[in-house]
Amino acid sequence: MNRIFCFSGTGHSIAVAKFFADSLKTEITDISQDMAIPYTQSEISIVVFPVYCGNIPIPVKSVLPKINSKFFVLIATYGRISTGNVLWESSKLVNGTIIAAEYVPTGHTYLNEPPEFDVDILKMILLHIEHPKEIILRKERKGILPVIFPNFRSRLGIKIYRTADCNNCTLCEKNCPMQAITEGNIDKRCIRCLRCVKNCPKKALKVSYNPFLKKYLKHKRETEL
Ligand SMILES: Cc1cc2nc3c(=O)[nH]c(=O)nc-3n(C[C@H](O)[C@H](O)[C@H](O)COP(=O)(O)O)c2cc1C
Structure with missing residues (x-):
């Protein structure tokens, strides 16, 4: 199976x-x-x-x-x-x-x-x-930042906050893969996957982006294309 x-x-x-x-x-x-x-x-x-x-x-x-x-x-x-x-x-x-x-x-x-x-x-x-056949994966080069600070970019660049539209339905608590939400408050276990934001039925959770993160992502995208 x-x-x-x-x-x-x-x-x-x-x-x-x-x-x-x-x-x-x-x-x-x-x-x-x-x-x-x-x-x-x-x-x-x-x-x-x-x-x-x-x-x-x-x-x-x-x-x-x-x-x-x-x-x-x-x-x-x-x-x-x-x-x-x-x-x-x-x-x-x-x-x-x-x-x-x-x-x-x-x-x-x-x-x-x-x-x-x-x-x-x-x-x-x-x-x-x-046709299953074993493959061997090569180790790739990884930047130093993801090694030392695994969530650096999202931790510094993303803030999730609750607005007055929240009706305490607790769906975000149930959906959170890190169990990082209690009574609508998000604690430091949050990995900023934005699952809570995406699934909030009242759109009561909002994200604010650090302008440096947005700039970094846009720059990376433009240089890639
Ligand atoms: C917390 C977080 C960190 C991310 N880090 C990277 C990254 O290092 N490199 C990258 O190319 N994309 C990164 N992304 C983009 C996601 O890998 C990409 O959008 C992915 O398809 C999201 O899948 P999901 O919607 O299933 O979570 C990141 C997204 C999030 C939410």
Whole structure:
């Protein structure tokens, strides 16, 4: 049996996971809540998650070693800024053979870009799934900042705040992958994935961006294109 696991803040990685779910006629297991995982053995596990500040998101890091599978496909979505060494690092956390691993460029959460991606990359991965064969991942160069301060950019650049529109429905508390929200207050465990902001039914959570972060992201984007 094949299984698809996904962590997603604002839906970009979910869009990629859905492609596999539709192609392989399989459900997606949300790995943002650690306890939600049934640890049954599967033949191939496809794990889809975003790159956050050149690192593996914390909820994914803790779940990866617990997935019980013979083969693994690792997919890291990213906002075309940097990928760190995320695929290699995640390959070291899983217990199984890696048969495919790919960075999938998509829109950047903080630039409000849509979750678009190149389907051809994913179609190639389907071929690897049909004919599983071990691949060896190369270690990539990773900047010093993501190593020393794993959440530096988002911690300094992003502030989430609650407005008077909040009706205390507590959906944000339930959805938060870090359990960082209590009675509408966000504590320092927040990883700024913006899941709470995206899913608030009253649009009562807002984000303020440090102008330096916006400038940095726009500059990176312009120099890449
Ligand atoms: C906290 C945070 C950190 C991010 N760090 C990076 C990064 O280092 N490099 C990059 O290219 N994109 C970065 N992005 C953009 C996301 O990787 C990209 O938008 C991803 O597709 C978001 O997926 P999601 O909606 O499933 O969370 C970051 C986004 C967030 C929210």
